[in-house]
Amino acid sequence: MSTSPEKPTEKPAERPYILHMFTATPQMSPFDVNMAADAGYQVIVPYCNVEAAMVANLTQDAIFSRGPKGVSRTGIFIGGRDVMLAADMLDAARKAMVPPFEVSVFADPSGSYTTAAALVALVERHLAKAYGMELGGKRVLILGGTGAVGRVAAAMAASLGADVSIASHGGQARAARVSDEINARFRIPTKGVSTATPAETRDALGEAEIVFATALAGVQVVSAQDLAHARHLLIAADVNAVPPEGIAGVNVVNNGKPITGLANATGAAAPIGIGALAIGNVKYQVEHRLFIRMRTGGKPVYLGFPEAFDEARAVAAGLD
Incomplete structure (x- = not known):
């Protein structure tokens, strides 16, 4: 009497790195999409014509679906053209978090934070x-x-x-x-x-x-x-x-x-x-580093222009 061989136990697939990209404009910047992909995000989803009042609901949809472990592989990017609105949206996303369901958020409207x-x-x-x-x-x-x-x-x-x-x-x-x-x-x-x-x-x-x-x-x-x-x-x-x-x-x-x-x-x-x-060389390095920090830092971070400036100073110091 023969018996069938035991099937090997399948390991659960690793959850992909997902980046949700919010912008108040009709389209997300291709520059930022490329930067996110080069920083290791595997699934990148743009949301266009996003109003500030929509940010809390979108954020909570993103955090509750993946569990406490999944949120560590999830991020939110805020683009657009209005620097004040982007700052408001960053604040709204942060206030919408419900720890331990909390993800990193990075705002850089029109690349203005990292360029400046x-x-x-x-x-x-x-x-x-x-x-x-x-x-x-x-x-x-x-x-x-x-x-x-x-x-x-x-x-x-x-x-x-x-x-x-x-x-x-x-x-x-x-x-x-x-x-x-x-x-x-x-x-x-x-x-x-x-x-x-x-x-x-x-x-x-x-x-x-x-x-x-x-x-x-x-x-x-x-x-x-x-x-x-x-x-x-x-x-x-x-x-x-x-x-x-x-x-x-x-x-x-x-x-x-x-x-x-x-x-x-x-x-x-x-x-x-x-x-x-x-x-532009320094700007590129700053944006790349901040995307990497979101994805690999181990805990949620909130990145606006003060954090961009700290990173730019570090990059500039390394040019000597």
Whole structure:
């Protein structure tokens, strides 16, 4: 009499890493989807046109279906274009957690948190390296400052004690409105300035020690003639990678090189430039590291622009 061989015991399959991606816009950024996949997420699901009031229900749907062990392999990413709304959505997701059903959440609307973090961290690094100075107390002008990256960079720089001016080509009223919004939300002091005319742009540049260009891609906000009025300039940093240069003379690959043909008022070495690819390299590493931290940290984390800035500082320090 023959007996059938025993079947080997099947091991339960490992649960996949799932990332739920919320955005208030009609589509999720392909850039962020790629970054999530490269960081090891296996199932990536975008949810578009998400309103802040929907976040709590979506979050609880994500956490209760997998059990306490499954939530460790689940994450939420918040994208979109509105930096204030993304911050609200991050808060809403955090409040919706019911420990031990709790997952990591990372907000980076339009890449603004990680891009601004890279921008400010690199400026901080080069300011110390080239001049032995800190960002605190420096006069910072943010051109295109009413956009997503400009707003976050303003909050970061002001939190370090910089004297921040948020500039708008739309005029003083627009600049002042955005400055007031940022000041109220983050409890920091900034001021709005108009750069609606060449004369206003040159007046603003004449006072600045640090210039951030965070305007739309492919838009030059500072010409060579404008830059000649920047008498006190130490560093000019530009996030625009699409020709023409956002700041004339600041090439996309610049990473602390002097700006050709420009000298500051003290007669010291020419001001230095930081270009978009240098900033983008740090931004990429920061976003990748934060996605990895979500997936491998072992406990839930909530990642907004303060955490992005801490990571950017670590990346920038490692460039020496």
